[in-house]
Amino acid sequence: MKILVAIKRVIDYNVQIRVKEDGSGVVTDNIKMSTNPPDDNAIEEAVKIKESGKATEVIAVTIGEEKAQETLRKALAVGADRGIHVKVDGAVEPLAVSKILQKIVNKEKPDLVFMGKQAIDDDCNQTGQMLSALLNWPQATFASKIYFKDDKLEVVREIDEGLETIEVSLPAIVTCDLRLNEPRYASLPNIMKAKKKSIEQFNISDLGVDITPRVQQIKVEEPPKRKAGIKVANVAELVQKLKNEAKVI
Amino acid sequence: MAVLLIAEHNNKELRPFTLNSVTAASQIDSEVHALIVGYNFEEAKKALAALPLVKKVICVEADYYENFIAENFAPIIVKLAENYSHIICSANTFGKNLMPRVAAMLDISQISDITKIISSDTFIRPIYAGNALATVKSKDDKKCITIRPTSFDPCEISGGTALIENFQSSKQFTSTKFIKREQVKSDRPELGTARVVVSGGRGMQSGDNFKLITAIADKLNAAIGASRAAVDAGYISNDHQVGQTGKVVVPDLYIAVGISGAIQHLAGMKESKVIVAINKDSEAPIFSVADYGLEADLFDALPKFLEELNKLNTIQK
Numbered sequence: 001m002k003i004l005v006a007i008k009r010v011i012d013y014n015v016q017i018r019v020k021e022d023g024s025g026v027v028t029d030n031i032k033m034s035t036n037p038p039d040d041n042a043i044e045e046a047v048k049i050k051e052s053g054k055a056t057e058v059i060a061v062t063i064g065e066e067k068a069q070e071t072l073r074k075a076l077a078v079g080a081d082r083g084i085h086v087k088v089d090g091a092v093e094p095l096a097v098s099k100i101l102q103k104i105v106n107k108e109k110p111d112l113v114f115m116g117k118q119a120i121d122d123d124c125n126q127t128g129q130m131l132s133a134l135l136n137w138p139q140a141t142f143a144s145k146i147y148f149k150d151d152k153l154e155v156v157r158e159i160d161e162g163l164e165t166i167e168v169s170l171p172a173i174v175t176c177d178l179r180l181n182e183p184r185y186a187s188l189p190n191i192m193k194a195k196k197k198s199i200e201q202f203n204i205s206d207l208g209v210d211i212t213p214r215v216q217q218i219k220v221e222e223p224p225k226r227k228a229g230i231k232v233a234n235v236a237e238l239v240q241k242l243k244n245e246a247k248v249i
Numbered sequence: 250m251a252v253l254l255i256a257e258h259n260n261k262e263l264r265p266f267t268l269n270s271v272t273a274a275s276q277i278d279s280e281v282h283a284l285i286v287g288y289n290f291e292e293a294k295k296a297l298a299a300l301p302l303v304k305k306v307i308c309v310e311a312d313y314y315e316n317f318i319a320e321n322f323a324p325i326i327v328k329l330a331e332n333y334s335h336i337i338c339s340a341n342t343f344g345k346n347l348m349p350r351v352a353a354m355l356d357i358s359q360i361s362d363i364t365k366i367i368s369s370d371t372f373i374r375p376i377y378a379g380n381a382l383a384t385v386k387s388k389d390d391k392k393c394i395t396i397r398p399t400s401f402d403p404c405e406i407s408g409g410t411a412l413i414e415n416f417q418s419s420k421q422f423t424s425t426k427f428i429k430r431e432q433v434k435s436d437r438p439e440l441g442t443a444r445v446v447v448s449g450g451r452g453m454q455s456g457d458n459f460k461l462i463t464a465i466a467d468k469l470n471a472a473i474g475a476s477r478a479a480v481d482a483g484y485i486s487n488d489h490q491v492g493q494t495g496k497v498v499v500p501d502l503y504i505a506v507g508i509s510g511a512i513q514h515l516a517g518m519k520e521s522k523v524i525v526a527i528n529k530d531s532e533a534p535i536f537s538v539a540d541y542g543l544e545a546d547l548f549d550a551l552p553k554f555l556e557e558l559n560k561l562n563t564i565q566k
């Protein structure tokens with residue numbers, strides 16, 4: 001079994017982002033970048049499945065600028081076997097990402113594609129579902145547990161009402177929640193070894209996908225700032241303020 | 250052209266956020282048609298037809314629609330799409346799961362989680378966990394949109410007499426099978442729509458200690474929320490999580506107890522009208538968004554809080 005994992009390079013989740021003064025986007029110069037957090041869970045799950053003997057190969061794919069290769073190297077250092085980098089400058093919409101991934105899937109013919117449930121920069125939560133639609137595959141979104149049952153996959157999904165379990169036949173798409181597993185750290189020897197693993201690079205023109213944006217970003221602004229309030233001395237004062245000042249209880 | 254609103258329901262009742270989506274849909278075009286797909290949904294259908302803003306209800310029924318598998322729903326919406334300029338659903342787990350599948354089948358670049366409608370093709374949506382607001386314009390002929398329900402008021406629920414039509418079912422998608430749903434039943438208000446939310450974080454230290462929160466929630470008729478850390482630690486189930494990767498809440502009163510206030514948590518609650526933080530660390534970032542901050546040990550403060558509430562003659566429900 002072959003597993004493809006799609007990972008995105010994003011601004012690190014610890015960075016307090018700043019909006020550019022001209023409203024054209026957020027500041028990215030000299031900002032720490034990392035793998036989109038749930039994509040680390042996606043890689044971890046794929047590597048665990050390989051370690052259990054059920055998969056033979058884990059391929060990490062990223063679509064992004066030249067530096068997105070760093071993200072692939074990290075995936076290789078925690079156990080992915082090889083990487084695919086589709087080189088694109090600037091942001092690519094989920095629909096275009098899913099079309100690119102469809103091409104890669106058609107080339108590599110994986111049995112499973114693992115992805116994150118949401119990218120923490122665009123907060124779109126679309127790409128996995130879109131890729132499943134293009135391939136007409138089952139989609140197991142927001143996964144927090146996965147079990148193999150014969151040749152099928154049982155997936156526990158986090159939904160608003162609680163948990164839902166579905167069973168999907170392979171090939172299938174799984175989008176991962178942060179609770180799916182605990183991503184490992186790369187050891188130094190593995191980081192060194194990862195340098196020798198192969199990364200295949202494509203240009204968009206090689207794949208023949210039209211990535212012209214369909215959504216125009218008109219401006220990006222800072223949200224209104226909340227005024228910091230007051231500190232109360234004790235619980236009695238708190239309750240009194242809620243009752244008589246804020247009038248919410 | 251009309252707007253197609255995908256109703257969320259549980260085959261018995263409409264899920265509350267359907268009402269907020271109807272409001273959003275009606276801001277785009279007054280001709281709102283609501284699609285209901287499921288099994289044995291008579292009551293929910295009637296409730297939908299009674300919404301004054303809904304002009305037509307389209308029903309699709311089959312046993313394999315009972316559990317809302319997106320792979321089964323999407324082909325119906327794709328077939329209906331030619332008559333509509335916009336397809337709309339709430340950005341909760343139902344809509345998040347379904348809409349992108351529809352959008353990709355229609356070759357449309359979806360716009361997720363909008364908080365404001367500027368015009369029929371221009372919308373505002375939060376990005377980076379709500380730390381920036383993007384104004385975006387769709388260049389697609391048709392639009393697939395999910396709305397952030399808490400940014401729109403619920404619509405009127407009675408007095409409407411929408412036309413009801415049936416539409417043909419599509420073939421079953423057999424590669425995905427529903428197994429079970431584990432729902433935590435509770436008499437409390439729903440987290441998404443509650444007037445008051447009391448949330449606990451890692452500072453609660455155990456699931457058992459959440460009874461301190463429950464006691465106060467009972468008193469205030471509040472829903473119970475949690476940080477991701479509290480859910481990860483197993484103190485409480487995932488449906489309580491508030492934040493970037495959980496639920497967004499905008500109650501009149503949000504009380505954060507033992508929660509540090511990471512940006513991912515703030516993403517889900519910082520629009521609340523009044524925020525209270527109870528935390529023993531004076532430097533906790535949650536205080537920077539709190540209207541009333543109480544620097545205290547929660548194990549001391551929560552029992553006192555309950556005592557003070559008990560002293561009040563009246564409490565708003």
Ligand SMILES: Cc1cc2nc3c(=O)[nH]c(=O)nc-3n(C[C@H](O)[C@H](O)[C@H](O)COP(=O)(O)OP(=O)(O)OC[C@H]3O[C@@H](n4cnc5c(N)ncnc54)[C@H](O)[C@@H]3O)c2cc1C
Pocket residue numbers: 013037038120178449450451452453475476477478479490491492493494495496506507508509510511512513514517527528529530533545546547548
């Ligand atoms: C991609 C991504 C998505 C995420 N999504 C979410 C999300 O949706 N929701 C979310 O909540 N988090 C989310 N997180 C996690 C987030 O970054 C924080 O780790 C999390 O919110 C911390 O939870 P906490 O405040 O309960 O715990 P901590 O940060 O550990 O804070 C505990 C607080 O309790 C206080 N405390 C401890 N003991 C007491 C006591 N006895 N009395 C009073 N105060 C006490 C401490 O002072 C501290 O401030 C996400 C993270 C990532 C990377």
Ligand SMILES: Nc1ncnc2c1ncn2[C@@H]1O[C@H](COP(=O)(O)O)[C@@H](O)[C@H]1O
Pocket residue numbers: 006007008009036038039061062063064092094097114115116117118119120122123124125126127128
């Ligand atoms: N540029 C990209 N390269 C690789 N994978 C991506 C890219 N963009 C999105 N993805 C995948 O799609 C998931 C959801 O992203 P989104 O739909 O943008 O929220 C991410 O967690 C990744 O797994």
